[in-house]
Amino acid sequence: xxxxxxxxxxxxxxxxxxxxxxxxxxxxxxxxxxxxxxxxxxxxxxxxxxxxxxxxxxxxxxxxxxxxxxxxxxxxxxxxxxxxxxxxxxxxxxxxxxxxxxxxxxxxxxxxxxxxxxxxxxxxxxxxxxxxxxxxxxxxxxxxxxxxxxxxxxxxxxxxxxxxxxxxxxxxxxxxxxxxxxxxxxxxxxxxxxxxxxxxxxxxxxxxxxxxxxxxxxxxxxxxxxxxxxxxxxxxxxxxxxxxxxxxxxxxxxxxxxxxxxxxxxxxxxxxxxxxxxxxxxxxxxxxxxxxxxxxxxxxxxxxxxxxxxxxxxxxxxxxxxxxxxxxxxxxxxxxxxxxxxxxxxxxxxxxxxxxxxxxxxxxxxxxxxxxxxxxxxxxxxxxxxxxxxxxxxxxxxxxxxxxxxxxxxxxxxxxxxxxxxxxxxxxxxxxxxxxxxxxxxxxxxxxxxxxxxxxxxxxxxxxxxxxxxxxxxxxxxxxxxxxxxxxxxxxxxxxxxxxxxxxxxxxxxxxxxxxxxxxxxxxxxxxxxxxxxxxxxxxxxxxxxxxxxxxxxxxxxxxxxxxxxxxxxxxxxxxxxxxxxxxxxxxxxxxxxxxxxxxxxxxxxxxxxxxxxxxxxxxxxxxxxxxxxxxxxxxxxxxxxxxxxxxxxxxxxxxxxxxxxxxxxxxxxxxxxxxxxxxxxxxxxxxxxxxxxxxxxxxxxxxxxxxxxxxxxxxxxxxxxxxxxxxxxxxxxxxxxxxxxxxxxxxxxxxxxxxxxxxxxxxxxxxxxxxxxxxxxxxxxxxxxxxxxxxxxxxxxxxxxxxxxxxxxxxxxxxxxxxxxxxxxxxxxxxxxxxxxxxxxxxxxxxxxxxxxxxxxxxxxxxxxxxxxxxxxxxxxxxxxxxxxxxxxxxxxxxxxxxxxxxxxxxxxxxxxxxxxxxxxxxxxxxxxxxxxxxxxxxxxxxxxxxx
Numbered sequence: 001x002x003x004x005x006x007x008x009x010x011x012x013x014x015x016x017x018x019x020x021x022x023x024x025x026x027x028x029x030x031x032x033x034x035x036x037x038x039x040x041x042x043x044x045x046x047x048x049x050x051x052x053x054x055x056x057x058x059x060x061x062x063x064x065x066x067x068x069x070x071x072x073x074x075x076x077x078x079x080x081x082x083x084x085x086x087x088x089x090x091x092x093x094x095x096x097x098x099x100x101x102x103x104x105x106x107x108x109x110x111x112x113x114x115x116x117x118x119x120x121x122x123x124x125x126x127x128x129x130x131x132x133x134x135x136x137x138x139x140x141x142x143x144x145x146x147x148x149x150x151x152x153x154x155x156x157x158x159x160x161x162x163x164x165x166x167x168x169x170x171x172x173x174x175x176x177x178x179x180x181x182x183x184x185x186x187x188x189x190x191x192x193x194x195x196x197x198x199x200x201x202x203x204x205x206x207x208x209x210x211x212x213x214x215x216x217x218x219x220x221x222x223x224x225x226x227x228x229x230x231x232x233x234x235x236x237x238x239x240x241x242x243x244x245x246x247x248x249x250x251x252x253x254x255x256x257x258x259x260x261x262x263x264x265x266x267x268x269x270x271x272x273x274x275x276x277x278x279x280x281x282x283x284x285x286x287x288x289x290x291x292x293x294x295x296x297x298x299x300x301x302x303x304x305x306x307x308x309x310x311x312x313x314x315x316x317x318x319x320x321x322x323x324x325x326x327x328x329x330x331x332x333x334x335x336x337x338x339x340x341x342x343x344x345x346x347x348x349x350x351x352x353x354x355x356x357x358x359x360x361x362x363x364x365x366x367x368x369x370x371x372x373x374x375x376x377x378x379x380x381x382x383x384x385x386x387x388x389x390x391x392x393x394x395x396x397x398x399x400x401x402x403x404x405x406x407x408x409x410x411x412x413x414x415x416x417x418x419x420x421x422x423x424x425x426x427x428x429x430x431x432x433x434x435x436x437x438x439x440x441x442x443x444x445x446x447x448x449x450x451x452x453x454x455x456x457x458x459x460x461x462x463x464x465x466x467x468x469x470x471x472x473x474x475x476x477x478x479x480x481x482x483x484x485x486x487x488x489x490x491x492x493x494x495x496x497x498x499x500x501x502x503x504x505x506x507x508x509x510x511x512x513x514x515x516x517x518x519x520x521x522x523x524x525x526x527x528x529x530x531x532x533x534x535x536x537x538x539x540x541x542x543x544x545x546x547x548x549x550x551x552x553x554x555x556x557x558x559x560x561x562x563x564x565x566x567x568x569x570x571x572x573x574x575x576x577x578x579x580x581x582x583x584x585x586x587x588x589x590x591x592x593x594x595x596x597x598x599x600x601x602x603x604x605x606x607x608x609x610x611x612x613x614x615x616x617x618x619x620x621x622x623x624x625x626x627x628x629x630x631x632x633x634x635x636x637x638x639x640x641x642x643x644x645x646x647x648x649x650x651x652x653x654x655x656x657x658x659x660x661x662x663x664x665x666x667x668x669x670x671x672x673x674x675x676x677x678x679x680x681x682x683x684x685x686x687x688x689x690x691x692x693x694x695x696x697x698x699x700x701x702x703x704x705x706x707x708x709x710x711x712x713x714x715x716x717x718x719x720x721x722x723x724x725x726x727x728x729x730x731x732x733x734x735x736x737x738x739x740x741x742x743x744x745x746x747x748x749x750x751x752x753x754x755x756x757x758x759x760x761x762x763x764x765x766x767x768x769x770x771x772x773x774x775x776x777x778x779x780x781x782x783x784x785x786x787x788x789x790x791x792x793x794x795x796x797x798x799x800x801x802x803x804x805x806x807x808x809x810x811x812x813x814x815x816x817x818x819x820x821x822x823x824x825x826x827x828x829x830x831x832x833x834x835x836x837x838x839x840x841x842x843x844x845x846x847x848x849x850x851x852x853x854x855x856x857x858x859x860x861x862x863x864x865x866x867x868x869x870x871x872x873x874x875x876x877x878x879x880x881x882x883x884x885x886x887x888x889x890x891x892x893x894x895x896x897x898x899x900x901x902x903x904x905x906x907x908x909x910x911x912x913x914x915x916x917x918x919x920x921x922x923x924x925x926x927x928x929x930x931x932x933x934x935x936x937x938x939x940x941x942x943x944x945x946x947x948x949x
Contacts, residue, residue, distance in 0.1 A: 225523075
């Protein structure tokens, strides 16, 4: 199973290249990948093999694992996703035209979607289930918005992801609650021993929200018809055969364990039945063939929900049969619409005419597929619907009537589809100029034929399908699927639904006039909700986002103090002043006093520069306390961060007035001081309480021994890149995102770019930059083709009043030394204070020195690299090392030690965590470069002092 998912992902990576080389013909080769998954699942599905499990520990400490489990239902879903998906991907080779640059991306997305669906139906871990669930949502969004140049496609994609993501987030909360209630994250164990109680009921309601939204059940059915803006193969795969079945699949999994829960059956059966009838009626009003099929899909998803959630074995057997049948006939019908659209240039049934005469073969394929959709005998759709009638014959008459009426609507829109697509219509103007070829017809014909073949052989398939619902309680004497059960009440109901469906089709104009009885239009409701949400967001934003940074900080500090204070008030007092230790020596007391005085002086300062210096001094005081406490690594990092912060402040302050404007009203200053003092007091109290409230031994007690196991002596560095590397990886990702995001927000309209250097002539250097200065440095002043020797390459580009020869000399002399120091801190972190973060900050300070001495052009000379490339490379190295743990170990982020003894060099200690640290180093350097490029260079541009006039 893991291999099949990896195979899909590998093929997805290669798909753009293959499509670029072979064009649309590459889809035929790519279709072999999902076909392999289907062929793998067929033998165990029919033989009744025991469930197959695979997996490995992902985060053992958190009991998170990759757990996959394939049983009878999983194998059937694999056949649907892989088999139908393979035919649809092969169909793409005849549907699309060569030369479309988007085809490679679509091929990649189709294969990734197939992988996500396989992971979803195989997941035996609740969190893994959710991950794959949301992957299908994201990929659906990308594929529905394939034609992003069209407003309708963008709107449909946004609508789909908003609705399904809302349901997915609700489901995530429900899954977490179920996991806590059951004490396990394994789906199979949860369903074997289901939890009960109020919390479990709430959790089930949330899980149902996700399942109903995914399968477009009321009130979430609005997104699926709009998603018909997607290309036809996407509609055939996602919205007929795969993604929309995810909700039905989840209900089939959960119903045997939770059918008796108060919230389950009323919600699933009630909403499913309403969806079946309302969507079926709506399909009779549509004029776009794809939307007819879309509302038909919504209707039949409601039908499947009723059967899956009713709680009986016969109903579930009918539901699984219809799920399989629906994938066959609906995918075929979507592909037929795609061929009609290609050949006639329209899908509007009011314009089409004579298509049956132009392509009898296409009409025959559509008729066979529509017969299965309507439930005519000899088809698999008939076998499923007859089982559905049998399930409710002796049960709830309301549900039986709902199913019969819904099936009548199914027959009616099946006839409407065939009539609209193929009938001769006097007013129609569009027909097929050229009938589709045999290769184009192959995929829909194979699916339509499979609907009949499986209908005839449904008896031999009964054992395989019955195993999928073995967990359901038996309610009707052991019903078995058969192509023909003889004459009986179920067959009579089939005839009645077909007759009523034909009558509804003949009276379609009268049915359409019932539109005035519609209480609401789902799409209009969605638009109203989104408009109201946008309006509310504008009002709230206008009320709280006033552009006042002190106001924002004050709210944050006040909220933090209020929450912390509430927790302190409710906490049980532990310890007291008599247990506090103020200091370990006089030096700590003096340093703490000076630190407090510097902070108070910063508050009272009236000059921006003074405030920056004093706040920096306060930070240096804290770093000194770390030194006195015996934490050199933390102290080093604090010193470096404070130095960098002061420099960043200086870069910004160059464009601001020297002094602060007077506070209006004056009482606001008192309020700010009060909030700050309150935040400080609550933080101090929380720290004292936490320090004295510990009952268990701290986990850090084992860090020393764990560090020695890696052959290192620096506990802090080993903790960051080995013991708690997940934290560091997450923080590194945040740094990279912050570097790109914050500067993009600061300069949303124009992003300052790093100056570019271009060689011109014999040794002359010409500088150019967009948006930083309106001058280009000319060739060397001597004009002799010789470059003037200066201490800094771009020194002459600075305005004369900004140049300092002494500073340029010092910058040139210490730049490489500081860089070497940064590398020393990087490579010796396992045995001495340092690390990737500290080394990156030191390297960044070296770049800052070059920038301050020579300006933005000098920065480009010192680091002629793209910031995004540097950040991306750092992330790739860090995450690559993380996954490398699976290669040289058995868990993500596991380190390996290599200790060679080369001649002359002696023993060398190499830990793969060093590679991780190198990634952090690159990310931090990229962050500093981005700050200098954005804040510093843009400030130069605004002040006009960046280059010589």
